[in-house]
């Protein structure tokens with residue numbers, strides 16, 4: 363039995379949306395090196411739609427796969443919809459994660475929320 | 490495929506497989522039976538015991554077969570604790586870098602009221618004999634120190650520690666699971682009272698091990714039942730496994746010098762190659778280390794993803810990262826030698842065996858370099874380090 367599903371391994375081996383958005387208007391970083399997984403999300407939001415998203419991750423296979431899947435799930439979506447993303451949905455889209463790896467998918471949800479918060483804060487400041 | 494995780498387990502040697510099959514096919518009697526095929530099995534069992542005893546400088550009567558290293562560690566420690574308790578001694582000394590078979594047994598004893606001192610190690614993973622001497626008290630009933638560490642490969646000054654224990658009249662247990670069959674071990678010369686070993690670490694079968702117990706040291710049962718192993722370990726003996734273990738060990742010891750020289754050369758090549766990776770560091774002692782052990786930390790990356798990508802390249806290795814263990818903390822051994830969490834997560838252990846070639850070594854170095862570089866390429870930790878937003882540790 364493999365540790366991870368084929369879906370997880372696919373996203374781990376070929377992560378989508380890897381990298382940095384130089385002119386991102388929402389950036390979120392969660393996790394810490396102490397626990398072993400760190401995710402950074404870059405969002406480019408226009409007219410309340412996530413036009414582009416990129417990520418950087420320091421972490422295990424499921425952390426990288428969760429980041430990748432999460433970016434795919436919110437790309438092109440309205441901010442209100444992206445706000446609703448849950449780690450459960452990310453894990454399900456990956457055909458499941460081992461129980462003790464669920465915390466890695468929580469980080470993906472939190473990283474996106476953190477980036478959306480950052481976007482919201484910047485907007486408030488602009489006003 | 491390059492199997493470089495021999496500290497986790499080894500492939501059985503052909504000699505061991507052959508020995509095992511012979512017993513399974515032709516010598517399947519129960520050693521406790523009085524009829525001839527039972528007695529033939531008994532003979533094979535006792536021959537294996539004598540062979541193993543001979544190899545480590547013990548007497549056959551001092552060898553007790555177990556289900557492996559964990560059981561041997563448990564029985565040794567619990568026996569010494571019970572003996573100590575009867576004499577009013579409830580203090581045990583061990584180290585921070587022991588295997589969980591030792592540490593968890595000590596945890597259990599702590600809950601039962603024993604006091605446990607876990608000695609610190611230095612940056613190379615060495616325990617000093619002086620630290621052991623200083624820690625010994627009137628009520629110390631056991632000192633337990635591993636011969637060689639399973640993660641970082643550091644070989645401890647067992648003989649010197651043993652001499653101190655003899656002088657202070659404190660029983661000395663040694664978890665020699667990673668040492669037996671790989672480096673010279675002699676219970677007499679090394680002043681050892683109890684020693685644990687496991688066959689699957691020296692090309693023998695899994696689920697077989699032994700405990701050496703010096704004559705005069707009292708042993709208590711973990712498993713009750715029949716009178717096997719002089720009443721100290723119930724259960725029909727795993728004769729095929731035990732005979733195969735003895736065959737594997739004899740072979741390993743007969744070739745030890747040759748194997749150790751070969752592996753040390755390959756190990757040094759691997760270490761030299763991996764050192765070329767920037768912001769990396771060797772874990773464990775540079776010289777006092779197991780011939781086949783290489784352990785590195787690479788800053789800015791996480792170990793599990795490194796392992797998975799190496800597996801894709803046909804290289805099987807291991808890591809002390811939290812995410813490979815299912816806990817949130819990285820390896821207690823790496824933390825004990827002073828690696829902070831941030832870098833301890835990015836560790837790689839390669840434990841090589843005699844089948845490794847120069848081409849394999851070159852391929853491993855090339856592959857690790859590629860994967861580390863790739864993972865650093867999208868690591869936010871690495872980005873901050875390179876940008877000067879955080880300080881390099883390695």
Ligand SMILES: Cc1ncc(COP(=O)(O)O)c(C=O)c1O
Pocket residue numbers: 496497556557558559560562588590635637638639664666667687688696697698
């Ligand atoms: C140092 C050490 N002690 C004990 C053990 C446990 O041995 P076994 O797997 O035979 O129970 C191991 C193996 O993982 C080990 O490396």
Ligand SMILES: [Zn+2]
Pocket residue numbers: 398399421422423424425463466812
């Ligand atoms: Zn993880």
